[in-house]
Amino acid sequence: MSEYNDMGFKVKDCTLITRMAGVKEAMNLRELEERLRVCPDECLFHHFCETVIRPTFDYPDYTNDFALWAGSQLRDKILAERLSVLNPYKCKSVDELRQQILDIFEERLSETDHILWAPKNRAFQFLQAVTVVFETDIRLNRPYDFYEQLPNMSHGSIYYHFIEARRRTKWMVDDFTAWLSEFEIEVKPLIKTLSEIDFYFLTLAELKNTLVTVTTEFFKEAKHEKNIN
Amino acid sequence: MKKTLTDYEKIIGPVAISKLRQVARDLKGASVVHVNSTREGGGVAEILFWMIPLMRELGLDALWEVIEGNAEYFNTTKTFHNGLQGNDVILTDRMIRAYEDTVAGNADRLRPVLQDADFVVIHDPQPAFLHELCPDKSGRWIWRCHIDASHPNRAVWNYLRSKVNNFDASIFSMPDFAHKLDHPQFIIAPSIDPLSDKNIELSDKEIKDTLQNFNIDPNRPILCQISRFDRFKDPIGVIKAFNLLNGSFNAQLVLAGGGATDDPEGAAVLEEVHRAANGNKNIHILMLPPDAHRIINALQRASTIVIQKSLQEGFGLTVTEAMWKCKPVIGGNTGGIRLQVHNHHTGFLVDTPEGAALRIRKLLYQPDVISKIGQTAKEFVKENYLCNRHLREYLTLMLGLRKGLANHLIAG
Numbered sequence: 098m099s100e101y102n103d104m105g106f107k108v109k110d111c112t113l114i115t116r117m118a119g120v121k122e123a124m125n126l127r128e129l130e131e132r133l134r135v136c137p138d139e140c141l142f143h144h145f146c147e148t149v150i151r152p153t154f155d156y157p158d159y160t161n162d163f164a165l166w167a168g169s170q171l172r173d174k175i176l177a178e179r180l181s182v183l184n185p186y187k188c189k190s191v192d193e194l195r196q197q198i199l200d201i202f203e204e205r206l207s208e209t210d211h212i213l214w215a216p217k218n219r220a221f222q223f224l225q226a227v228t229v230v231f232e233t234d235i236r237l238n239r240p241y242d243f244y245e246q247l248p249n250m251s252h253g254s255i256y257y258h259f260i261e262a263r264r265r266t267k268w269m270v271d272d273f274t275a276w277l278s279e280f281e282i283e284v285k286p287l288i289k290t291l292s293e294i295d296f297y298f299l300t301l302a303e304l305k306n307t308l309v310t311v312t313t314e315f316f317k318e319a320k321h322e323k324n325i326n
Numbered sequence: 327m328k329k330t331l332t333d334y335e336k337i338i339g340p341v342a343i344s345k346l347r348q349v350a351r352d353l354k355g356a357s358v359v360h361v362n363s364t365r366e367g368g369g370v371a372e373i374l375f376w377m378i379p380l381m382r383e384l385g386l387d388a389l390w391e392v393i394e395g396n397a398e399y400f401n402t403t404k405t406f407h408n409g410l411q412g413n414d415v416i417l418t419d420r421m422i423r424a425y426e427d428t429v430a431g432n433a434d435r436l437r438p439v440l441q442d443a444d445f446v447v448i449h450d451p452q453p454a455f456l457h458e459l460c461p462d463k464s465g466r467w468i469w470r471c472h473i474d475a476s477h478p479n480r481a482v483w484n485y486l487r488s489k490v491n492n493f494d495a496s497i498f499s500m501p502d503f504a505h506k507l508d509h510p511q512f513i514i515a516p517s518i519d520p521l522s523d524k525n526i527e528l529s530d531k532e533i534k535d536t537l538q539n540f541n542i543d544p545n546r547p548i549l550c551q552i553s554r555f556d557r558f559k560d561p562i563g564v565i566k567a568f569n570l571l572n573g574s575f576n577a578q579l580v581l582a583g584g585g586a587t588d589d590p591e592g593a594a595v596l597e598e599v600h601r602a603a604n605g606n607k608n609i610h611i612l613m614l615p616p617d618a619h620r621i622i623n624a625l626q627r628a629s630t631i632v633i634q635k636s637l638q639e640g641f642g643l644t645v646t647e648a649m650w651k652c653k654p655v656i657g658g659n660t661g662g663i664r665l666q667v668h669n670h671h672t673g674f675l676v677d678t679p680e681g682a683a684l685r686i687r688k689l690l691y692q693p694d695v696i697s698k699i700g701q702t703a704k705e706f707v708k709e710n711y712l713c714n715r716h717l718r719e720y721l722t723l724m725l726g727l728r729k730g731l732a733n734h735l736i737a738g
Contacts (some may be wrong), residue, residue: 110341110345112625112718113510113725114726114735115501115512115721116510116511116512116514117501117504117506117510117511117513117733121506134690139733152706152709152710153668154668154671154672154702154706162621172534183421218476218502218660222501222502222503222504224501224513226721227726227731227732227733227734227735228734228735229349229722229734229735229737230736230737231344231345231348231735231737231738232344232734232737232738233341233346242540265734314711323607
């Protein structure tokens with residue numbers, strides 16, 4: 098699913114539509130562990146990677162839905178912290194991610210002498226989502242357009258091109274990097290800076306600000322030195 | 327008055343309209359038949375009232391059909407409704423016969439249009455049996471459950487499950503309301519129509535006149551809960567919270583609702599509410615007719631703070647309505663209120679009358695916080711709970727059923 102061609106980089110936007118994953122709800126850690134073993138890959142991806150695109154205001158205490166539920170409903174801070182520090186984008190496959198989560202669950206179960214339960218009506222519901230992709234009016238033809246248009250991109254666009262792309266593309270890189278790599282050597286420092294952004298622990302608003310900041314800095318310097326556009 | 331996409335564009339902006347047009351592009355010409363049990367009154371009719379014209383404007387051939395039935399049929403479907411909500415009901419063979427006979431009678435009339443439709447959306451249980459009665463159907467059938475069916479009566483659910491399980495998809499308002507069925511179950515939250523009588527902008531004069539009609543002082547803070555007189559809405563808890571203010575801020579409380587006269591429990595709750603108010607002139611208890619949309623709109627707009635202190639709630643569209651009118655909401659920590667009310671951002675979630683009193687005092691003491699929260703609340707509704715998002719998700723679901731439910735769906 099290439100986002101660019103001779104016509105330039107066509108910036109997309111996206112939303113999610115969620116559905117039940119077909120896995121029974123979980124009321125405690127033992128049930129969560131059992132269900133996690135069998136839930137679809139898409140469900141794992143949704144609860145670990147799509148948390149960021151859901152509407153929220155707070156800087157969430159934890160970075161994924163399992164950790165959020167463990168913290169807020171099971172009131173198990175230790176479990177929540179261990180789950181939260183897992184970065185799914187460092188895993189080579191969903192299976193590897195699943196195994197890491199199961200290890201954490203098993204470790205926690207072995208440490209506790211009683212099973213913590215969620216309150217009534219606060220079960221963990223297993224969901225998955227379809228990413229719905231939309232066209233936007235934004236086109237990028239040269240690297241400088243990236244700098245100019247970033248502030249105009251929606252959070253959906255940032256999510257789709259910078260985060261979700263890693264699931265979609267063969268080399269697991271973001272769309273901006275893949276596109277910038279087609280240009281001359283001078284944008285390599287920007288590509289390197291983009292690759293160093295620890296995006297998993299940022300909200301989409303923070304991520305967008307970070308992208309705007311690093312891109313602005315790069316083009317300011319580059320313009321000063323070599324007049325890149 | 328017919329509302330067009332151009333009317334909505336003024337409120338939601340061109341990007342949101344563009345997304346609708348993109349999803350609808352591949353559905354152009356598709357025939358969609360919605361079936362429910364009433365053309366007037368109730369949330370489903372309110373939704374279809376705006377959804378059908380917008381679907382048509384987007385190029386779909388949308389129709390709205392209504393099941394016709396007698397009192398026995400509607401008593402049975404009321405039993406279904408109450409049973410799905412978890413009430414202790416008795417479903418007899420006679421009731422099932424009355425239900426099936428009525429739907430069969432309607433099927434004779436509706437079969438040609440339903441069997442030819444590309445998509446049939448059956449709203450709630452009332453028309454669900456139609457699926458079985460249209461053996462030569464060619465399109466996809468979707469069951470839309472608007473009810474909080476999280477803890478249904480087993481007899482009612484077992485019967486209805488046998489009627490809806492063979493649909494192609496179902497839609498629930500929240501994950502907690504869903505049930506395991508042999509087809510994909512989508513989660514689509516409800517929404518409000520910003521151009522409906524309940525939500526449209528009103529003139530200052532209309533708001534002022536409404537207050538005057540009910541002897542409410544426009545110059546003093548107004549706290550308001552709009553709800554049926556129902557114990558789950560905790561009107562007594564709201565009065566308790568109001569009394570805990572001890573007259574500070576010179577505030578007034580408005581409890582406005584309707585529908586109690588033909589409901590024995592509603593009448594009893596209303597009586598309890600009057601007793602709890604104990605003749606306090608600062609507490610206004612208003613019984614409103616079912617079509618008092620503009621009055622409700624005016625009361626919400628005139629309010630300083632809106633309260634929805636439910637102990638149990640489905641989605642809580644009165645919360646959405648208040649937030650759309652830039653009001654901070656003090657809401658019960660339950661159901662869909664938890665999705666909408668975010669502490670310090672769009673209002674406050676509370677578990678007790680004391681918690682409600684505390685948050686009311688805090689807000690009344692800080693009027694600048696009231697306006698800041700109100701603005702955020704409106705933006706939040708604009709992004710997430712207006713009818714364009716609702717319609718877009720319906721169209722996306724139809725497109726997904728047509729194209730296949732992959733991880734990605736390219737609109738347009």
